[in-house]
Amino acid sequence: MNIGFVGLGRMGANMTERLLLGGHTVVGYDRSSEAVQQVVAKGAQGAESLADLVSRLEGRRAVWLMVPAGDPVNQTLEALVPLLKPGDLVIDGGNSFWRDSVQRARRLAGLGMHFVDCGTSGGVWGLKNGYCLMYGGDREACDFLKPVFETLAPPGGHLYCGPSGAGHFVKMVHNGIEYGMMQAYAEGFELMQAADFPLDLHAISHLWQQGSVVRSWLLELTERALGENPDLSGLEGRVADSGEGRWTVETAVALGVPVPVLAQALFRRFESRQDNAFGNRLLAALRHQFGGHPVETSRHEKTR
Secondary structure (H helix, E strand, O other), rough: OOEEEEEOOOHHHHHHHHHHHHHEEEEEOOOOOHHHHHHHHHOEEEOOOOOHHHHHHOOOOOOEOOOOOOOOHHHHHHHHHHHOOOEEEEEEOOOOOOHHHHHHHHHHHHHOOEEEEEEEHHHHHHHHHEEEEEEEHHHHHHHHHHHHHHHHHHOOOOEEEEOOHHHHHHHHHHHHHHHHHHHHHHHHHHHHOOOOOOOOOOHHHHHHOOOOOOOHHHHHHHHHHHHHOOOOOOOOOOOOOHHHHHHHHHHHHHOOOOOHHHHHHHHHHHOOOOOOHHHHHHHHHHHHHHHOOOOOOOOOOEEO
């Protein structure tokens, strides 16, 4: 299949390469000319602009976006849509908010075009292992793209989830669950690390993958991380969030669905980025006020 790819970062470049290996013709564009040249070296056609990319596509044109959620997607669509014609397709493979995808699909439908929202999971390992794809939109448009989905995904690794927004909705929940799983592993391994027993955490992470009910790919990555750096020395325990966890909790509130584990995992990420947070300082001050408990100054000097 002939497809355009916009956004050639770590995931976009790897997805482009996987498509090329699968026999597809790919035209790649990125604001970084260096990124374009890297995919050209793998066999893709390089485009100097969105207009150049569209001009190189034949027949019914399909353009896959791998750009950050929010304004970058909006800006790309503003520049791209006037270059397309009725029947053409735009696929957003990034982590966009599902409500935004619904609105974008309506807009393109009014122009006779198709917008497919495709949640993409697999990270930097997707080139080798394939990507788990969950997509939504017009069924005919998604069926047209099936050769692309089948190449990018491992066997059984792609699913039509429903109308516009469904794909990004499912990916949002997927990432919310990911937050919770990661937090559970982090807390469990910290507990073992603090124990008096001489536990080999790397060996335990390997053991738990052998038939244990908590085995998962995240646990495989835990084993890999601990094998490379058993004490995790040199790492800063600050954990960013890219939006999906927040959207999951916000959507749960809107639907009245309790998600305490997912919400707490999100808040723990917030907490990890705080340095001597005001709330924690207030807790210490209150304990000192009502119980005379010792507190520490910012220089870690105890006061009474």
